[in-house]
Amino acid sequence: MTWLHDHPHIKTIRVAASDLNGVARGKRIPARFAQKIEDDGTRFPLSVLNLDIWGEDIAGSPLVFEAGDPDGVALPTDRGFIPMPWLDSPTALLPMWMFREDGRPFDGDPRHALNAVLKRYADRGLTPIVGTELEFYLVDDSGKDLQVVPSPRSGKRRPGAEILSLRALDAFDGFFTKLYDGAEAMDIPAETAISEAGLGQFEINLSHGPAMKAADDAWLFKLLVRGLARQHGFAASFMAKPYAEYSGNGMHVHFSVLDENGTNIFDNGGPEGTSALQHAIAGCMNALAPSALIMAPHGNSYDRLVPNAHAPTSICWAYENRTAAIRVPGGTPAARRIEHRVAGGDVNPYLMLAAILGAALTGIEDAAPPPSPITGNAYDQDLPQLPDRWTTAIDAFEADPTIARIFPSELIRNLVATKRQEAQEYAGLSDEEKIDLYLDTV
Known part of the structure; x- marks a missing residue:
């Protein structure tokens, strides 16, 4: 108290x-x-x-x-x-x-699912460190069709996307100032804000920390952003694809793993990383298709996973390549990490991190070797593909043995039943009803 x-x-x-x-x-x-x-x-x-x-x-x-x-x-x-x-x-x-x-x-609680994965790490003397990048749109949903929010400064609607535009950020300075104040009051480590590729789209990074806190932070941050947007007279949406013609919202995850001495087990002093990094990549790769339901949990999620739209569609990994599903960023070796780029902004952060970290640990436990990293544009290459249909992802999640190593059977059963019920109802909705369903729900 x-x-x-x-x-x-x-x-x-x-x-x-x-x-x-x-x-x-x-x-x-x-x-x-x-x-x-x-x-x-x-x-x-x-x-x-x-x-x-x-x-x-x-x-x-x-x-x-x-x-x-x-x-x-x-x-x-x-x-x-x-x-x-x-x-x-x-x-x-x-x-x-x-x-x-x-x-x-x-076992049906998603936070307990992540906690069980983290206990597996702790049993090996390991601690995942996680940071997230959350994309969202600011939307005027007062009319029949979605529109970009008018600038509070000029009253004009921005006609196009402005990547890394200070003007776009400054136009909503009041909103972002309150957002950062709120994040600080809630102990959410909100760092850099940028304008993104979509019309009225922004991204805010939450700094690296313990995995459970990172999941809590992401969950709470979504509540904060949506709540403050309504307070300012518009909507904030993390739905995967609010506009068909613009990039969708992602939630990229960066993670490294520390040993009992606080040493990054992915760091070998060079750009290629350790064998543990390779095994973790292999685990993530092996789970990409069966965990697609976690990364793309809604009907609208699959509108985001299309070629040439800044979202991965191929099952592949690469060094410093944003067209790959799994990216190993450059930079200092001490910060060597994996970036998992598949999840949409509409995910449950607890299930997402359980799936990603659970898959990586499975790869480490099995000493699994990854395929060779790709170079060049993944969209132009003949590579295995992520599921492009909701029903396919549901079936894959239910039957895959890797998923059974990560999640308890009760949660698998509950999630599959939930998604099958939703998919059946979703199929009968109009496009307008689909947008209304997800706009500020997920």
């Missing part, structure tokens, strides 16, 4: 956990009851973390009628209370994760 004691202006709290889609599910509680929640947690139905994107139960789920829709116990994570600066009333969020009645972690 120290944080709340130091912030007596807080009137209400939210307690929330991430469901499989990354949607925050939880409750509003007066601040005077916070001590009980902090000490004992609260109760949610287990099925709450396994709703579809509309917030509906999954038909035939064993968590619902078959089991009597039982409660689990939602307990606070180690994040503690954090402010919610996008709300008008002084409010704090207490992030939670789900446990069964007997104290066991609930």
